[in-house]
Amino acid sequence: MNVFFKRQYLRKKLRQWYHLHKRDLPWRKTLDPYKIWTSEIMLQQTQVATVIPYYQKWVKTFPKLETFAKAPLSKVLKLWAGLGYYRRARMFHKAAQYVKKNLGGKIPGKMEELRKLPGIGRYTAGAIASIAYNETVPVLDGNVIRILTRIFGISQNIDRPATIGKLWKIAETLLPKKNPGDFNQALMELGATLCFSLNPECSRCPVRTSCIAHKKRREIFYPVRSKREKYEKILMTALVVQNKKLEVFIEKQPEQGRWGGLWMFPFWTRKEDMLRASSKICCQLRHFLTLQHAFTKYRIRLEVYRGDFKKKGIQRRRNWRWISIRTLKDLAIPSPHRKIAEKLSLENSLESGLFSPKKTASVNNF
Numbered sequence: 001m002n003v004f005f006k007r008q009y010l011r012k013k014l015r016q017w018y019h020l021h022k023r024d025l026p027w028r029k030t031l032d033p034y035k036i037w038t039s040e041i042m043l044q045q046t047q048v049a050t051v052i053p054y055y056q057k058w059v060k061t062f063p064k065l066e067t068f069a070k071a072p073l074s075k076v077l078k079l080w081a082g083l084g085y086y087r088r089a090r091m092f093h094k095a096a097q098y099v100k101k102n103l104g105g106k107i108p109g110k111m112e113e114l115r116k117l118p119g120i121g122r123y124t125a126g127a128i129a130s131i132a133y134n135e136t137v138p139v140l141d142g143n144v145i146r147i148l149t150r151i152f153g154i155s156q157n158i159d160r161p162a163t164i165g166k167l168w169k170i171a172e173t174l175l176p177k178k179n180p181g182d183f184n185q186a187l188m189e190l191g192a193t194l195c196f197s198l199n200p201e202c203s204r205c206p207v208r209t210s211c212i213a214h215k216k217r218r219e220i221f222y223p224v225r226s227k228r229e230k231y232e233k234i235l236m237t238a239l240v241v242q243n244k245k246l247e248v249f250i251e252k253q254p255e256q257g258r259w260g261g262l263w264m265f266p267f268w269t270r271k272e273d274m275l276r277a278s279s280k281i282c283c284q285l286r287h288f289l290t291l292q293h294a295f296t297k298y299r300i301r302l303e304v305y306r307g308d309f310k311k312k313g314i315q316r317r318r319n320w321r322w323i324s325i326r327t328l329k330d331l332a333i334p335s336p337h338r339k340i341a342e343k344l345s346l347e348n349s350l351e352s353g354l355f356s357p358k359k360t361a362s363v364n365n366f
């Protein structure tokens with residue numbers, strides 16, 4: 001099949017298949033650019049099933065860009081808590097504030113304009129512009145890279161910028177003028193539901209007859225990439241200090257860091273440092289739980305200790321607060337510290353069946 005006919009064939013088959021088989025996802029029921037933007041930011045590095053409840057709660061809480069832009073960052077992070085990669089939420093908030101202040105609340109309709117906003121890269125800009133505004137611009141994410149390298153049998157290493165450039169070009173030439181957003185979504189959908197990395201379901205694929213990797217029975221060898229970096233294992237230690245009023249120490253992270261604005265239990269990378277700090281502020285130190293957490297190329301093992309507060313030797317730290325265990329759920333806490341909070345809350349609710357601690361405790365200056 002020559003290139004022209006192959007393109008025509010792929011467009012037709014993919015769009016037909018998409019209309020018949022697309023999943024019923026809440027962000028597919030709207031063309032509102034703000035809602036599409038929300039879903040695209042949430043879906044970066046996060047599974048669809050995880051995103052759905054967050055998306056639904058988000059559009060209920062912030063139905064319009066204006067309401068989102070006006071909201072304090074603490075409320076935004078609280079709603080985002082658990083989705084991970086908090087930088088996405090902070091940049092999204094910044095971009096929404098920019099749109100409200102400088103563009104009269106109107107989200108730009110052109111990909112090139114969208115790309116100027118904080119946190120919006122070429123892929124996200126392409127998705128919003130093509131889906132919400134019908135602009136004929138391509139998308140290229142991990143799913144689309146996998147499909148295109150397989151269909152076109154591209155065996156150059158995708159870690160090379162030149163290969164990615166070539167794939168963008170292919171994605172662009174494939175795009176139909178009519179309903180480019182649907183075509184982009186069809187590609188994403190195929191990658192998410194059939195063209196899996198390890199076990200692609202080629203027998204159900206609408207474009208299998210023109211897929212080079214499938215013809216050669218070498219699907220899983222595409223895309224080609226450099227040997228993957230090994231995961232870096234990191235051991236961390238966190239400390240839960242509890243007082244007699246059923247309150248625990250919790251610390252707000254500096255705005256600039258990865259966890260900026262979020263609340264976390266005090267933590268250290270070296271256990272010795274935790275032991276030194278804990279000897280000054282608490283007694284009866286004991287192991288509480290072990291948590292595993294995957295973050296980009298890191299595999300974090302978090303050992304959590306727990307101790308009872310003693311007043312002697314205490315030093316004031318600016319961002320540390322006492323907060324009652326029962327109100328921990330109201331704070332924006334990232335995983336896996338949220339798991340610590342959940343375990344404490346569960347324990348607390350079980351114990352409160354035996355006695356009733358003060359109900360008024362909330363965040364107190366330390």
Ligand code: SF4
Binds near residue numbers: 207208209
């Ligand atoms: S035939 Fe298989 S490898 Fe090729 S695009 Fe379809 S699912 Fe992917």
